[in-house]
Amino acid sequence: MLDFQEAQRRLSEAGPAPSRHEQRPLAELAGRILAQDLVARQDAPPADNSAMDGYALRLQDYAPGRILPVQERCYAGHQPAPLQPGQATRLFTGSLIPEGADTVMMQEYCRETDAGVEFLEAPVAGSHIRRQGEDSAIGSVLIEAGTVLNAAHIGLLASQGYTDAAVFPRVRIGILTTGDELVPPGQPRQPSQIYNSNGAMLAALAAGMNAEISHVLHAIDREDALTDAFRTLLRDSDLVLSVGGVSVGERDLVKPTLEKLGGSLDLWKVKMKPGKPVALANVDGKPVIGLPGNPVSAFAVFTVLVTPLLRRMQGNATLFPVTGLYPLRADQPYNDSREEFLRVQYRPDESGPALHPYAHQGSGMLRALPWASGLAQIPPASGTGDGAYVRYYDFAHWLRP
Numbered sequence: 001m002l003d004f005q006e007a008q009r010r011l012s013e014a015g016p017a018p019s020r021h022e023q024r025p026l027a028e029l030a031g032r033i034l035a036q037d038l039v040a041r042q043d044a045p046p047a048d049n050s051a052m053d054g055y056a057l058r059l060q061d062y063a064p065g066r067i068l069p070v071q072e073r074c075y076a077g078h079q080p081a082p083l084q085p086g087q088a089t090r091l092f093t094g095s096l097i098p099e100g101a102d103t104v105m106m107q108e109y110c111r112e113t114d115a116g117v118e119f120l121e122a123p124v125a126g127s128h129i130r131r132q133g134e135d136s137a138i139g140s141v142l143i144e145a146g147t148v149l150n151a152a153h154i155g156l157l158a159s160q161g162y163t164d165a166a167v168f169p170r171v172r173i174g175i176l177t178t179g180d181e182l183v184p185p186g187q188p189r190q191p192s193q194i195y196n197s198n199g200a201m202l203a204a205l206a207a208g209m210n211a212e213i214s215h216v217l218h219a220i221d222r223e224d225a226l227t228d229a230f231r232t233l234l235r236d237s238d239l240v241l242s243v244g245g246v247s248v249g250e251r252d253l254v255k256p257t258l259e260k261l262g263g264s265l266d267l268w269k270v271k272m273k274p275g276k277p278v279a280l281a282n283v284d285g286k287p288v289i290g291l292p293g294n295p296v297s298a299f300a301v302f303t304v305l306v307t308p309l310l311r312r313m314q315g316n317a318t319l320f321p322v323t324g325l326y327p328l329r330a331d332q333p334y335n336d337s338r339e340e341f342l343r344v345q346y347r348p349d350e351s352g353p354a355l356h357p358y359a360h361q362g363s364g365m366l367r368a369l370p371w372a373s374g375l376a377q378i379p380p381a382s383g384t385g386d387g388a389y390v391r392y393y394d395f396a397h398w399l400r401p
């Protein structure tokens, strides 16, 4: 049996990091991974400007009750004239600070008449001025390569005049489900059959990682059907996920099929529950991962074992998102000989945030998955029960690029 930690590490290294990149416009960058460090092309803000609607003055010109003539009204987007001594400039948020001015007074503390502006309070030196370069200095690194881009990054890039950026290509994933017992949703079902849930589920999981889905294929338990399907998937994908048919059953044909296709296949019994049978093959330099057929097992293995590899192949700098330690609220001890991944909800109770396990933890029980916010990792043979601190894999962190 292979330790979970070791399986996670080995799988995370089972595929290549990207060797190419492509230029994509701002509108297509969300969820993509940046391929090169991007630097500030200009100071931000590019010039000193006002943070408030008000008046610019020289602090030394202020005296209680003194009225300063308003030499001009300068709107955002316009160039102000240098401020003459003893005068003020009417400004608005975003207006440039006129040369010679050193302070802005908010209009709420000013009274303007035909004669000029009177300040009702003493101005504070330098107040309400957004300084050139205070947000980003020209040349400083804005975003590092390997970052997953989101709306905030896109806003930052647009503010610097970028129209596009170099990102790594999306990884193409091919999915194969296997088994005579499966029919597609919507088709007539014999009493001996069940609907294929893993195909649609894995496609959605891969899409959630911002991967491209090349195909979702199904093969019955026959070597020729499996061979055809794997050939198509390997041709059109960077990574292949097959599901089912990798344990010890007589019709578990995935292993011999991949070997005939020239792959070297490792069949692992990973010390984790759910998810004991996991297979890893490499065919012509492309990783093929065989996931366990039970839908909950396939979901859990995808989350904790497949996503780090996917992140590596996408060029993400972070392969293993954060996990945290939280108390488990359990009415029974968990004591399996394998590392156990419980379907849990992370929510606060009287004593703070805690992990609440779903009542039924069977690996065929799909109802637990939409209910759960993540997985709690219970160490093997630990007898872990109520109040013990355990590691938490949050789907919100783990099931995204």
Ligand SMILES: Nc1nc2c(c(=O)[nH]1)N[C@H]1C(S)=C(S)[C@@H](COP(=O)(O)OP(=O)(O)OC[C@H]3O[C@@H](n4cnc5c(N)ncnc54)[C@H](O)[C@@H]3O)O[C@H]1N2
Residues within 6 Å of the ligand: 177, 178, 179, 181, 182, 194, 195, 196, 197, 198, 199, 243, 244, 245, 246, 247, 248, 249, 252, 274, 275, 276, 277, 291, 292, 293, 294, 295, 297, 363
């Ligand atoms: N004698 C043993 N039997 C089993 C062992 C073992 O060690 N010794 N391990 C068990 C564990 S743990 C798991 S997990 C499963 C894994 O089996 P496979 O990965 O070979 O998957 P299958 O046998 O093909 O299917 C398992 C289960 O999942 C259902 N399934 C499969 N594909 C789908 C799909 N696309 N949509 C919905 N449901 C699917 C399938 O009908 C089976 O019920 O093996 C245990 N047995």
Ligand code: MOO
Residues within 6 Å of the ligand: 272, 273, 274, 275, 276, 277, 292, 294, 297, 363, 364
């Ligand atoms: O390890 Mo299996 O994946 O429990 O159902």
